[in-house]
Amino acid sequence: MLTLSCPDRVGVIAEVAGLLAGHGGWILEASHHSDAESGRFFMRQEVKADSLPFDADGLRQAFEPVAARFEMDWQVTDTGVPKKMVVLVSKQEHCLYDLLARWHSAELEVDLAAVISNHDVLRGVVEWHGAPYHQLPVDPDNKAQHFDEIGALLGKIQPDCVVLARYMQVLPEWLCREYAGRIINIHHSFLPSFAGARPYHQAYERGVKLIGATCHYVTADLDAGPIIEQDVVRIDHSDSPEDYVRYGKDVERTVLARGVRLHLEDRVLRNGNRTVVFD
């Protein structure tokens, strides 16, 4: 899998496709996007692994000169190696449950390296599924320690993806930066509406007719990172804030699962604070 972005100019596709074809590379899926505003070009090429005469490292070496010439931000990943995922939760179970179910049924082919929580209530279901559970309590007077412990654990695991599955703590800036582009959050509103706390209650107060959920990359700016996926569901005047919460859970689950999958399949490329999603 090859993904890249670079300043747009004549010949980028020809050059990349030519290099792959020259080595017999069978392209399974090719996606491109020229961003008129930023003048950048984005590409994702999924190549049948055994059609090339070398492995991921070989491809990296072969590609290096082209990448340099076109000033590319690029990466090659081996789709044969499952990505490493860590899930952070608090007490709410619906998003975690959903991810566990998709992992358990092999719908989500990922190495679930750890579930981390500041509580112990979800240990049972996680361990029953065979994933490691780490309880790292938060001391409200010294949150720094909690995040140091998380940082240490992540440092050991080196995850490709850290999912905040309704984890209720705000990550410190240093963590956001260290894992920039790898931390995915699900926010229970259709952002940018109702950022912050109790979004369903905010939505109820405002009287909107649809509520939603947003899956986005986490940045130091709360609820303001690049959006990967969103969806909404219709509610009406007969629904209470509690009903919103219930309907919303279904949207949260689905939107988070889609976002995680898109990220794991290298289908999300950042374009400033926006995303290019080759789905």
Added chain:
Amino acid sequence: MLTLSCPDRVGVIAEVAGLLAGHGGWILEASHHSDAESGRFFMRQEVKADSLPFDADGLRQAFEPVAARFEMDWQVTDTGVPKKMVVLVSKQEHCLYDLLARWHSAELEVDLAAVISNHDVLRGVVEWHGAPYHQLPVDPDNKAQHFDEIGALLGKIQPDCVVLARYMQVLPEWLCREYAGRIINIHHSFLPSFAGARPYHQAYERGVKLIGATCHYVTADLDAGPIIEQDVVRIDHSDSPEDYVRYGKDVERTVLARGVRLHLEDRVLRNGNRTVVFD
């Protein structure tokens, strides 16, 4: 048609339904809502006109004592008398066109009393359809006069519904107040996101994955009145702000038409800054 709201208590439905049944009233459609938060009760009763031994005025008289006893906000309208509608536009034609088409095909059974615009470009299509067109230009240095003229015209017409069909001027507070609950706007975003100017460009900058439109009652608070109807459409990274505008038009048209119909059929009851919509 009877619509009402009152403090919730035992026996409201029994009392109203009993009164109607006592006079032989055949209920075509009955809708109720108890709002737990505000403690108010909302009701809409559509009665077959010729099943009652009196007309709308007679029903008003018969109902008066009940209404007083239960401290009701209420109104009786005669569904046989078409409502009066005025449409305000600027230069953009898509919402006006859509309303004209629905009116022309009798989908929207309303008395289209006037189309008012600060420009002349839409006169042709309006007059071809047989509706009166009034051009009332805006002097940027003296907008007050424009609104006085609108006020005078509305005063003569006494409309049940004033539709801002992409009318680009902000109405003065006195007009909003005078026609409170009767002025309907279409805003080209999924409010409360992207209130104010150029919402599609704001949406593009933020990188949302769905864009929308909101039909709401106009209050003195810009883009913050009670919402009647909303909807969204999916966009992706390949769409430019111009594409957003194009997709958005389809949503605007549909959402506005739905909102106008709901209002004309007395299906929208205000509950503070929220609405109860009996659709």
Added chain:
Amino acid sequence: MLTLSCPDRVGVIAEVAGLLAGHGGWILEASHHSDAESGRFFMRQEVKADSLPFDADGLRQAFEPVAARFEMDWQVTDTGVPKKMVVLVSKQEHCLYDLLARWHSAELEVDLAAVISNHDVLRGVVEWHGAPYHQLPVDPDNKAQHFDEIGALLGKIQPDCVVLARYMQVLPEWLCREYAGRIINIHHSFLPSFAGARPYHQAYERGVKLIGATCHYVTADLDAGPIIEQDVVRIDHSDSPEDYVRYGKDVERTVLARGVRLHLEDRVLRNGNRTVVFD
């Protein structure tokens, strides 16, 4: 909770509401529907239990004469008593998992009396959640025995709701009849399109642009019973039948859960082969 249907005529609402009000009944939610085609009237009244001077049986007794006079099909249920649910599955886990999660988190307040399967693979997750699991194998040459065993088990449990959560066997007519209006199936297509086997592959062959799922009551007529709920999801040319299956699972889960909830809350009334859904 009172639900009923009867021939439509003047005074039904007044009579029922009057009776409830006469005993001090506080109506939490009242829904009505007059079906113009069949001439039948449908009603659902949710009454605050402790506002009445009697229990469900008392209400039944008090209501009997009214019901007789208006030739009503009616039932009174005590919302304080959880309904009994049985789930039938085969090997596919996504719908079962979802129901277990909702039950486990108390989103679905029901007495999960049994999970029955012809296989053993899902025993672990069911028993971990604390629900009884019954494996009743199917002998392809003698399916009758399997269904006799199911019938015997259901006879003991007397469930209010039997959910076919991707249970792959066709129920015999006698079972469909015995539990008419209580057996709910999830079919993985937007019925009536693609009834029968392998609907996602049928959808792929036909080249539709949306796929869906349908939750319906089971009748002796395969995939043709009254529909409770449906939904769809957009697919495109880049999706394979396997992708359809994956997207479809999300729709199946959500549609089934909505349908089961609507049924358990007595919100679904049958109108011939159609349903009135008071949601």
Added chain:
Amino acid sequence: MLTLSCPDRVGVIAEVAGLLAGHGGWILEASHHSDAESGRFFMRQEVKADSLPFDADGLRQAFEPVAARFEMDWQVTDTGVPKKMVVLVSKQEHCLYDLLARWHSAELEVDLAAVISNHDVLRGVVEWHGAPYHQLPVDPDNKAQHFDEIGALLGKIQPDCVVLARYMQVLPEWLCREYAGRIINIHHSFLPSFAGARPYHQAYERGVKLIGATCHYVTADLDAGPIIEQDVVRIDHSDSPEDYVRYGKDVERTVLARGVRLHLEDRVLRNGNRTVVFD
């Protein structure tokens, strides 16, 4: 604009992109699809016209050898030349109105060469918009003459797109064949459900919870041609078949307009009875 399909093999993208880049071609939008089932490869390349040293004919000549080598079905169109469109209608106006509005506002940049109808009722609105209107009456006992006249008119115009905008006649096989891949119909159901007559009434009888519309290419097989676009809208038990018709019109309009645009921009490639839609 270059669109093509061919048997999938290594090097197609490289070859095409290489040829374009060799002549300085600036690719505005590039889309590809490998169909695993049929083993065919599909491509659409939108090239900035003035970046090439030749016109559409020059590109055709330059491309010929590559096309032959890879056994391509291909076409080059000049996006600077508006396509020719003919619209066939009967008496229903909503789809025609919508297309006229989009054409009039230049949202749809097309040469509207003719509107043909078997009735005269829509002449006014068409001629007001400045498009030629042809009434060609149908003699129920001799429909052949009607279609001969249509055939003659189309023969003179040579349209790129013939839109059946709720035209109620079934086209003869010879016309379908002569304009294969150029005739677009809007059917007022979510096909394959409810093909044929009165689909909204069929939908009502079946009790579905969503109704829809389908835009598809016309083939000799009624309502069974390749689907371009579909969408649905939610209805409930309170809606009559007449309400279905009204809601449905909104979906028909939008789905037809999307389908026509996709076709006019050469975004729809046929893959057997399925379509590849590069939107």
